[in-house]
Amino acid sequence: MKKIITYGTFDILHYGHILLFERAKALGDYLIVGLSTDEFNEKAKKKQAYFDYEKRKLLRDSILYVGEIMPEISWAQKERDIVEYGVDIFVMGDDWRGKFDFLSHLCKVVYLPRTPEISTTKIRDDLKRY
DSSP: OOEEEEEEOOOSOOHHHHHHHHHHHTTSSEEEEEEEOHHHHHHTSOOOOSSOHHHHHHHHHTOTTOOEEEEEOOTTHHHHHHHHHTOSEEEEEGGGTTTTGGGTTTSEEEEEOOOTTOOHHHHHHHHHTO
């Protein structure tokens, strides 16, 4: 079984997220999503999600491409997760290109193109105008 892992906050779920999950899952058999906790978002990422962790987890749990969700609590956990979960492919959006190449000694690292016309930031900006 080929396992894939990706990470993110995935707040204000939109079709760009779904397309990322779909394309990541197409690379293997089982997709694991590291979902950033509220504490990790606030302390390390310096942002606050609209939906709290449990609500974001509920949304991600309903997506057929996602096999498992686990909490992302730090930047440093990725190497441990890859080994612990037996991950074959690490996937991130191409806006992170090069940032996770250091993991390539553990698994294949793939950067998938973002869906250019949608993002959580764009949704928030658009809503501010209304």
